[in-house]
Amino acid sequence: xxxxxxxxxxxxxxxxxxxxxxxxxxxxxxxxxxxxxxxxxxxxxxxxxxxxxxxxxxxxxxxxxxxxxxxxxxxxxxxxxxxxxxxxxxxxxxxxxxxxxxxxxxxxxxxxxxxxxxxxxxxxxxxxxxxxxxxxxxxxxxxxxxxxxxxxxxxxxxxxxxxxxxxxxxxxxxxxxxxxxxxxxxxxxxxxxxxx
Amino acid sequence: xxxxxxxxxxxxxxxxxxxxxxxxxxxxxxxxxxxxxxxxxxxxxxxxxxxxxxxxxxxxxxxxxxxxxxxxxxxxxxxxxxxxxxxxxxxxxxxxxxxxxxxxxxxxxxxxxxxxxxxxxxxxxxxxxxxxxxxxxxxxxxxxxxxxxxxxxxxxxxxxxxxxxxxxxxxxxxxxxxxxxxxxxxxxxxxxxxxx
DNA sequence: AAGATAACTGAGCATTTGCTCATTTAAAAA
DNA sequence: TTTTTAAATGAGCAAATGCTCAGTTATCTT
Numbered sequence: 001x002x003x004x005x006x007x008x009x010x011x012x013x014x015x016x017x018x019x020x021x022x023x024x025x026x027x028x029x030x031x032x033x034x035x036x037x038x039x040x041x042x043x044x045x046x047x048x049x050x051x052x053x054x055x056x057x058x059x060x061x062x063x064x065x066x067x068x069x070x071x072x073x074x075x076x077x078x079x080x081x082x083x084x085x086x087x088x089x090x091x092x093x094x095x096x097x098x099x100x101x102x103x104x105x106x107x108x109x110x111x112x113x114x115x116x117x118x119x120x121x122x123x124x125x126x127x128x129x130x131x132x133x134x135x136x137x138x139x140x141x142x143x144x145x146x147x148x149x150x151x152x153x154x155x156x157x158x159x160x161x162x163x164x165x166x167x168x169x170x171x172x173x174x175x176x177x178x179x180x181x182x183x184x185x186x187x188x189x190x191x192x193x194x195x196x
Numbered sequence: 197x198x199x200x201x202x203x204x205x206x207x208x209x210x211x212x213x214x215x216x217x218x219x220x221x222x223x224x225x226x227x228x229x230x231x232x233x234x235x236x237x238x239x240x241x242x243x244x245x246x247x248x249x250x251x252x253x254x255x256x257x258x259x260x261x262x263x264x265x266x267x268x269x270x271x272x273x274x275x276x277x278x279x280x281x282x283x284x285x286x287x288x289x290x291x292x293x294x295x296x297x298x299x300x301x302x303x304x305x306x307x308x309x310x311x312x313x314x315x316x317x318x319x320x321x322x323x324x325x326x327x328x329x330x331x332x333x334x335x336x337x338x339x340x341x342x343x344x345x346x347x348x349x350x351x352x353x354x355x356x357x358x359x360x361x362x363x364x365x366x367x368x369x370x371x372x373x374x375x376x377x378x379x380x381x382x383x384x385x386x387x388x389x390x391x392x
Numbered sequence: 393a394a395g396a397t398a399a400c401t402g403a404g405c406a407t408t409t410g411c412t413c414a415t416t417t418a419a420a421a422a
Numbered sequence: 423t424t425t426t427t428a429a430a431t432g433a434g435c436a437a438a439t440g441c442t443c444a445g446t447t448a449t450c451t452t
Contacts, residue, residue: 238432
C-alpha cells in the first residue's frame with residue numbers, strides 16, 4: 001500500500017497556521033487552504049474529519065507545544081520569583097520566535113472553537129501551575145487567591161505586551177518594541193504586586 | 197419621501213452584536229443577520245456599505261460607548277489610586293451589564309478588523325490616559341514607563357478576570373464567579389505593583 | 393509481474409455567501 | 423390628489439463555501 005506523505009501533513013498544518021494568522025479565522029477556508037498547501041481539498045479530509053476538527057486539532061497541538069516551551073527548565077519547587085521569571089522568559093521567547101503560531105492561537109482562543117482547545121490545555125496548565133502556586137502560598141511568598149486571579153495578574157500583562165509587540169502599531173500610533181529590559185521591568189512590577 | 201425606520205437600524209445592530217457574540221465572527225453572515233433582524237438583506241446595504249463597514253462601524257460605536265462608560269466620573273487630576281479604581285469599577289460594571297457588547301468587542305479586537313476599530317478608540321484612550329499617567333508620574337505616585345507597559349499591568353488583569361467570568365467554565369473546569377471582593381483584591385495587587 | 397491496499401487527486405455537487413436590482417411602499421411636497 | 427423622493431423589499435445572481443466520489447498513483451505483499 002501507499003504510505004502517507006508526511007510533507008503533506010506538515011504543509012497543511014503550516015499553511016493553516018499562516019492563513020489564520022494573516023487573513024484571520026473569519027477568512028479561513030478549506031479550498032483556499034488546499035491551494036496554499038499545494039494539496040487537493042480531498043487530501044485534507046484524509047487527515048481531518050472536517051473543518052472544525054482541523055482547527056481544533058491544530059490549535060491543541062500548537063497549544064501543547066507552547067505550554068511545553070513555556071515550562072522548559074521550570075520546576076514547581078522553584079522559588080516563586082525564579083519560577084515565574086522562567087515562565088515569562090520562555091513564553092516571550094516562544095511567542096517572538098513563532099509569532100504565526102502565537103497569532104493563530106490567539107485567534108482561536110477568541111472564537112467559538114475556544115472550548116474544545118482550552119479543555120486540553122487547561123488540564124496541562126493546572127497540573128503544573130497548581131503545585132507551584134500552592135508551594136508559594138505555603139512558603140508565604142504570596143497570598144492565597146483564586147487561580148483565575150493569579151493567572152490574570154501573573155500572565156495577562158505579559159501576553160498583552162507580546163500582543164502590543166506583534167501588532168504593527170499600538171497605543172497612539174507609535175510603534176512599540178519589546179525588549180529584555182522592558183520585560184524585566186514589567187516583571188518586577190507584577191512580582192511586587194503578587195508577593196507579600 | 198419616506199423616512200428611515202430607526203427601529204430597523206437598531207434591530208440590525210443588536211442582531212449583529214448578538215450573532216457575533218454567540219456564534220462567533222467566523223459564522224457571521226449578512227443573509228443570516230437580515231433574517232435575525234427581521235429585515236431584507238438589501239435594507240442592510242442602505243445603512244452600511246458592505247459587511248466590513250457594518251462590522252467596523254458597529255464596533256467603533258460600541259467601543260466609544262464602552263470608553264465613555266469607563267470614564268464616567270473619572271478626572272485625569274484624580275489621585276492615581278482613585279482614578280484607576282474608578283475605571284476598574286466602571287469597566288467591570290459595563291462588561292457585566294452588557295456582556296454581549298463586551299463579547300462582540302473582544303471578538304473584533306482579535307480579528308483582521310482590529311486595525312480600523314482600534315485607531316479610533318486608541319485616540320480616545322490616549323487623550324484621557326496620557327494626562328492621567330503623566331500626572332501620576334509627576335506626583336511621584338508611579339514610575340515612568342511606556343504606555344503599553346502601563347496598560348498591560350493596569351488593565352490586562354481586569355479584562356482577563358472579566359473574561360474568566362463571562363466564559364462558562366474556566367481554569368480546571370470549575371466555574372469562576374466575579375465579585376466586588378475579588379475585584380478589589382485584584383486591584384490592590386495591581387496597585388501595589390504599580391505604585392512606588 | 394500481478395494483486396492488494398490506501399494515499400492522493402481534480403472535477404464538481406449542493407449549499408451558502410455577499411450583494412444587487414426591479415419593484416413596491418410610505419410620507420413629504422406640489 | 424398627484425407627484426416626488428427615498429426607504430424597504432424579496433427574488434435571485436455570481437462566486438465561494440464545505441465536502442465527496444470515481445478514478446489514479448504509489449508502495450506494499452505474494
